[in-house]
Amino acid sequence: MGLTISFLAAAIVAGTPLLFATLGEIITERAGNLNLGVEGMMLMGAVMGFQVGMDTGNPFLSVLAAMMAGALGAGIFAILTVSFRTNQVVTGLALTTFGTGFSGFWGKQLVGQSIPQNLKTFFKPFPIPGLSDIPFIGPVFFNHDWLVYLGYITAIFLGIYLYRTRRGLNLRAVGENPAAADAASVNINLYKYLHILLGGALCGLGGAYLSLVYVPSWQENITAGRGWIAVALVIFAAWNPYKALLGSYLFGGLDIIGFRIQGTGFPISQYFIDMLPYAVTILVLVVVSLKKSRAYAPPKALGIPYFREER
Amino acid sequence: MLFKIVKRSEISKEKSICIRILAVLLALITSGIFILLLDLNPLEVYWAMVQGAFGSKYRIEQTIIKAIPLIITSLGIAVAFKMKFWNIGGEGQIIMGAFAASFFALRFPDLPRPLLLSLMIIAAVVAGGLWALIPAFFKAQFDTNETIVTLMLNYIALKWITYLQYGPWRDPAAQGFPKIPNFSENAILPDLLGVHIGWVIALALVFIMYIFMNHSKLGFEIAVLGESENTARYAGVNIKKTILLALAISGGLCGLTGMIEVSAVCNTLSVEVTGGVGFTAIVTTWLGALSAPIILVVSFLFAALIQAGSFIQTAFGIPAAAAQILEGMILFFVLGSEFFVRYKLTKNGGFSLNLKKEVS
Numbered sequence: 305m306g307l308t309i310s311f312l313a314a315a316i317v318a319g320t321p322l323l324f325a326t327l328g329e330i331i332t333e334r335a336g337n338l339n340l341g342v343e344g345m346m347l348m349g350a351v352m353g354f355q356v357g358m359d360t361g362n363p364f365l366s367v368l369a370a371m372m373a374g375a376l377g378a379g380i381f382a383i384l385t386v387s388f389r390t391n392q393v394v395t396g397l398a399l400t401t402f403g404t405g406f407s408g409f410w411g412k413q414l415v416g417q418s419i420p421q422n423l424k425t426f427f428k429p430f431p432i433p434g435l436s437d438i439p440f441i442g443p444v445f446f447n448h449d450w451l452v453y454l455g456y457i458t459a460i461f462l463g464i465y466l467y468r469t470r471r472g473l474n475l476r477a478v479g480e481n482p483a484a485a486d487a488a489s490v491n492i493n494l495y496k497y498l499h500i501l502l503g504g505a506l507c508g509l510g511g512a513y514l515s516l517v518y519v520p521s522w523q524e525n526i527t528a529g530r531g532w533i534a535v536a537l538v539i540f541a542a543w544n545p546y547k548a549l550l551g552s553y554l555f556g557g558l559d560i561i562g563f564r565i566q567g568t569g570f571p572i573s574q575y576f577i578d579m580l581p582y583a584v585t586i587l588v589l590v591v592v593s594l595k596k597s598r599a600y601a602p603p604k605a606l607g608i609p610y611f612r613e614e615r
Numbered sequence: 616m617l618f619k620i621v622k623r624s625e626i627s628k629e630k631s632i633c634i635r636i637l638a639v640l641l642a643l644i645t646s647g648i649f650i651l652l653l654d655l656n657p658l659e660v661y662w663a664m665v666q667g668a669f670g671s672k673y674r675i676e677q678t679i680i681k682a683i684p685l686i687i688t689s690l691g692i693a694v695a696f697k698m699k700f701w702n703i704g705g706e707g708q709i710i711m712g713a714f715a716a717s718f719f720a721l722r723f724p725d726l727p728r729p730l731l732l733s734l735m736i737i738a739a740v741v742a743g744g745l746w747a748l749i750p751a752f753f754k755a756q757f758d759t760n761e762t763i764v765t766l767m768l769n770y771i772a773l774k775w776i777t778y779l780q781y782g783p784w785r786d787p788a789a790q791g792f793p794k795i796p797n798f799s800e801n802a803i804l805p806d807l808l809g810v811h812i813g814w815v816i817a818l819a820l821v822f823i824m825y826i827f828m829n830h831s832k833l834g835f836e837i838a839v840l841g842e843s844e845n846t847a848r849y850a851g852v853n854i855k856k857t858i859l860l861a862l863a864i865s866g867g868l869c870g871l872t873g874m875i876e877v878s879a880v881c882n883t884l885s886v887e888v889t890g891g892v893g894f895t896a897i898v899t900t901w902l903g904a905l906s907a908p909i910i911l912v913v914s915f916l917f918a919a920l921i922q923a924g925s926f927i928q929t930a931f932g933i934p935a936a937a938a939q940i941l942e943g944m945i946l947f948f949v950l951g952s953e954f955f956v957r958y959k960l961t962k963n964g965g966f967s968l969n970l971k972k973e974v975s
Binding site: 380384388391393397398402403405409412535583 | 703934940946
């Protein structure tokens, strides 16, 4: 029992960077833009958050810097794909190249450094009074650092935004049928820009969670492909923020299961266990593509630039 | 709105090339500002980069050695991209090709050189092709998103090599250092004019792939399928078969890159065998407009950029990642410039004027 609780709690922590990135990509794709630069934006956020954390020792400033760095990457993507109508796949790949270079360049003098003690203290688990006393659920869900809680809140907030508000409805319309949304005088480009930027900020936050809380020291390529797993998780979650919670924590579990299995002395090479998240991602994609249901269909205008004059 | 965007009907080749060169210049200027912020003189750095890539016979040879894997991999990726199949699994396909070639090199080190090298080449092409067939099969059968699958397979291939390097293939003679034994003399590609023979293979493949993509039935079918699946279906193209064949070729070429790298450059297999070529080749493929001759030129220039990047790292202490930033910048600007190839901005000076312009 104690082992299960500690495993599930650790899975939630490991899933939190995936959750932020997945949520960011969900609202980006809901606006009809497929941004494959998640890995790049996460790295930009991770390195900027870490740098500001080292310089100021202020947790809020470092998180803010990370979000701005992610949004900066997303801004480049938005200008190119929305205003210049470039191919979204290639632009996203270019953003990942750029972001990887950016973090490798900036992080060169940070390698091996650890974040200041006061930041570590700030990001310590903080049990929520009352809720954390519930047996089983309490220690699994409500005994974490505040960014984990922010993850829950962001997912729920985005769910309400998408499905229960006028703006969310407009956003979904932009992703499904921009011509119709345009006719209903929704400002297409404004919606696309805002949500791509917000999506990038969330990816940056996911990266910062890795460098500030999860690791927490700087290492090159700190994301190790998590950005790409997030892109796959968007499909797994069927573009639904609530399902993103489930998917992210599931993959968080896969991420850490290797250490746990090794701890038990089970005779399997660590490298094969390391393959698990990637192999399961492929499996999930195949299973999802087998189910050709409407619930798993992407936004209809995903990947297609919108140009009023070419309707 | 001050400007009105009008679609261009026709644009001369010279003009479109001019726009692209202008984009690269803008990327260099933007990156130059970045270098200025580092308290360095951008002109000095750029000049040092040119020196680093072409300044001596040795450096030119190094640039060519770096260009070879880029050219071959880009040619492979171009086949998939032409079909709008986003194969970003070049890394994994290179690794699996390298793995298969190494298997023969380590298992049969004493075979006659021509026989062993041929075996290694065949094994590498087959292994790279098979690795690419996994996403191709899922795409053809279930329309599974290939971008993610190819990428995930990169990580799996890398873990597999890590396993071999730290486990069963570890060199017991390396005193605890985790490395795979070096190949025998017979498993190493010969040199020609100072550079290993891979450059001849790369040039030959540029020619072959140019013919294949432009003058063969399968090449044409791939292009049609890339334009529109419906058109392809009406034209009687066997869609599943085309996807599988194209990806076998795409992955096979990447696998060949793996063989050349382990045989001629590293002389052994290691986790660093790709050096990121699988990703850089995506950039060069796109900038090369998926056309074999342009890919040759762009790959060579990018190889120069990489060689220059490692040179300025030692000369100026600028991290080699700077070259990667420059790559990203150039790609951003060239992508953005395509807009001006396809559209033109006209001043919005009243309705009648616009009408006239559009008619003319």
